[in-house]
Amino acid sequence: MNFATRAVHAGLEPDPTFRSVIPAIHQTSTFAQPAVGEFVEDFDYARSANPTRAALESALGELEGGLASSFSSGMAATHALLSAVCAAGDHLVLPNDLYGGTYRLVDKVLTRFGLTYTLVDQADPGAIVAALTEKTRLVWIESPTNPLLNVVDLREEIATVGGRAFVAVDNTFATPVNQRPLELGADAVVHSVTKYLGGHSDTVGGAVIVKDPAVHEQVRFIQNSVGAVPGPFDCFLVHRGLRTLHLRMAAHAASAEAVVGFLKSAPAVEDVRWPGFSGMVSFRHPDAIGIAQRTRLFTLAESLGGVESLIEVPQAMTHQSVEGSDAAVPADLVRLSCGVEAPEDLVADLRRAIGAGA
Known part of the structure; x- marks a missing residue:
């Protein structure tokens, strides 16, 4: 089946009791046991497993081509994967253009427990090779990157590592509609499902999808031990979002294409970036803050990937934690998350916001 068909049907099995087409929301903390130590499948306590969460994990695994675990946020997912794969004394290779929250987790938290890291220009395979050491356990890749959209x-990056380290890819910006890293040889994929997978800015969550069953068991162990799991209703919302993912991503891309067409000739706008898919666009302008505060359709807010359009200034908002590091971002950078509104209305909003400050 092609992706669109799989997106609609992934993880959907009729309810075994009442045959409802959409799985029930199992809003419960625990499950009755027929006898001491006996329970149905994995369902003894909702931190360990929940049928609603299991349905979402089945769907995520099917769409990315691996074994999925769900978490209460994208950062919880990232923490779980790093905790499952790495140990004290291990070395990480990270892109020097990465999400500020990932940098903060590694630099401010995990280094206290003996991890070390090197920031590299991941667009240069030679830089990755040069950074690998005998202690390198994991190479983290973002593509497109956040917020510069590199x-x-x-395939080349993964081949460059050549099995010398575990390769994890943050696929939040691209989604499996546009790329499936596990099929290209990566060992793990991480998502903030808060973004495009959920798609409606109404829930927070994360996911880890891996190829190796042994690594999957390690991630599940961390999931249960730490307990950063999503609630059933959050799982239901994300699963519902997955069923329109392919349609929404096409609409996001159409909006972004129109916006980019305008920005490339807009006054004082420089360095317009769009990966050619998804709804993420960035550009630089000396009045970045003013533009962000003058838009009307583009809401000034952190996050991305919802059906409504958002605008932010990363240096002052989502990426403050990287200030002073090699991962710092320009103060004049504007990041757009183009939603699924009429593209011409989004262009008009930006034209007014940019022109009003001229």
Whole structure:
């Protein structure tokens, strides 16, 4: 089946009791046991497993081509994967253009427990090779990156590592509609499902999808031990979002294409970036803050990937944690998350916001 068909049907099995087409929301903390130590499948306590969460994990695994675990946020997912794969003394290779929250987790938290890291220009395979050491356990890749929207050749990057380290790819911006890293040889994919997978800015969650069953068991162990799991209703919302993912991503891309067409000739706008898919666009302008505060359709807010359009200034908002590091972003950078509104209305909003400050 092609992706659109799989997106609609992934993880959907009729309810075994009442045959409802959409799985029930199992809003419960625990499950009755027929006898001491006996329970149905994995369902003894909702931190360990929940049928609603299991349905979402089945769907995520099917769409990315691996074994999925769900978490209460994208950062919880990232933490779980790093905790499952790495140990004290291990070395990480990270892109120097990465999400500020990932940098903060590694630099401010995990280094206290003996992890070390090197920031590299991941667009240069030679830089990755040069950074690898005998202690390198994991190479982290973002493509497109957050917030500069650099795109790398995943197949080439993974081949460059050549099995010398575990390769994890943050696929939040691209989604499996546009790229499936596990099929290209990556060992793991991480998502903030808060973004495009959920798609409606109404829930927070994360996911880890891996190829190796042994690594999957390690991630599940961390999931249960730490307990950063999503609630049933959050799982239901994300699963519902997956069923229109292919349609929404096409609409996001159409909006972004129109916006980019305008920005490339807009006054004082420089360095317009769009990966050619998805709804993420960035540009630089000396009045970045003013533009962000003058838009009307583009809501000034952090996050991305919802059906409504958002605008932010990363240096002052989502990426403050990287200030002073090699991952710092320009103060004049504007990041757009183009939603699924009429593209011409989004262009008009930006034209007014940019022109009003001239």
